[in-house]
Amino acid sequence: MSEHYHRIWKVVGLIPEGCVASYGQVADLAGLPGRARLVSRALKQAPEHLDLPWQRVLNSQGRIAIPAGEPSHALQLSLLRSEGVTFRGKRVDLTQHAWSPSLDVLMFALDF
DNA sequence: ACCTTGACATTGG
């Protein structure tokens, strides 16, 4: 598995319960600016045992990126609600749940 | 090596 995937997985694992991040934000924090699509692939291929909070990653509009109708779309919605994330229609209320990583978390993510 | 495919983001209409 590529080094990129490991960095992406590490960042996703840092997203706190009740918070959400966009694919692009995760890519940036992983040191891969402009590679949001790589994040989606990394999540789809993430090994189960990593137990990542993949449900906390949404598109830049705050919407669930999995196509409605796929079983995991409903699962993601349910997981987010169960951890207190609120929705405004189909979008998560980003003014309330957007993840703002603290400086120490940033340094950890960036390997400082 | 050459397409095609995305759980994306941004911009412009």
Next chain:
DNA sequence: GCCAATGCCAAGG
């Protein structure tokens, strides 16, 4: 708000 065009780039055929 919705849609289309672009840029992006690793994976899989």
